[in-house]
Amino acid sequence: MGGRIARLHDGNPPPQLILAALETLLAHETLRLSERNRRFLSFVVTQTVAGHSDRIKAYSIGVDVFGRDDSFDPGTDPIVRIEATRLRSALATYYETAGASAPVRIAMPPGSYVPSFAWRPSGNGSTRPASAADTGRATTTGTTLPTIIIKNLTDRAARLAATHGDLFIETIMKRLVAAGFRLFAMPSAERKAAATAISKLLLHPDETYALDIAVHPMSTGQRFSWCGTDLRSGEIICSDFVDEADRDAPCANTIDMIAMQAVQSVSKALAG
Amino acid sequence: MEQAQKRGLTRLLLRWPERRAQLREKFARDPGFAELCEAYEAACEAEAYWTKSTLPVGPARAREYDALVSATEQDILIRLALS
Structure with a gap:
């Protein structure tokens, strides 16, 4: 954490805050995720933070997260697609409810398994400190x-x-x-x-x-x-x-x- | 994709006839909910596929997708409750 703390806010969240947000998210009792979907989320976030988002494919997730063997065919075994949708829904629900104040948001845009990271949008555009x-x-x-x-x-x-x-x-x-x-x-x-x-x-x-x-x-x-x-x-x-x-x-x-x-x-x- | 979403919604309308109005309304205005309907459809189709499969892994896959259908139904009910 070198330099001024304020610099963390330039652009997207820095990797250490993304990983801390992931840790907080996974530990939160209201986040409805199965154990393997927690692994799924961890896998895509850590791979992306490490600069390996190109490795995030249905096949690699099926093998590395869901325990499929090398004959895995996402066409007849759509486990990754289904669980990704459930994961998106769980994240959306979390950030609409218990995680509404979480400053770093982790999302998985539709059509992709590569997560995106963003700061919480400001509700009223105000940048004044809270009272x-x-x-x-x-x-x-x-x-x-x-x-x-x-x-x-x-x-x-x-x-x-x-x-x-x-x-x-x-x-x-x-x-x-x-x-x-x-x-x-x-x-x-x-x-x-x-x-x-x-x-x-x-x-x-x-x-x-x-x-x-x-x-x-x-x-x-x-x-x-x-x-x-x-x-x-x-x-x-x-x-x-x-x-x-x-x-x-x-x-x-x-x-x-x-x-x-x-x-x-x-x-x-x-x-x- | 849209067709799969609609097929999933149709399954849910049959599954919970007492919630039909709520399901249609949510489907129309919540893209995330429509995606859950599609996932539900995919889970149901996969369960049917693996139930008929003669592969050794078929029964295990069928059980897995049966559980996934139930879990997705729970996700849908939670999403509905956020209306």
């Missing part, structure tokens, strides 16, 4: 606030900026948690399990927003920037920066003040 009342967890005031996935994009090679970035994100996290937001930090690539868990969070973007922060070294100081993204649409919901140009090493109090400004900006955008 606080629609999302997240309850706060002490009785309102609810969404989940935020925070990531520090400061270049670690710039040592001073990296240190200030750590201080900056620490204060932001502390303040956001105190405000009632549920917070996750993007883990390093080595922490694969945590990254996978966060990938699953991205499947429920009504409740989840991305917040990227960074400290950029400049010729006369540093720029502290933050950028909040609505994960349903990729729209930037708040983005701002503060240039600390007076000295190269702003004191902790200055960093805290800038962090507070960032938190107020994010809170206002998400909680109104």
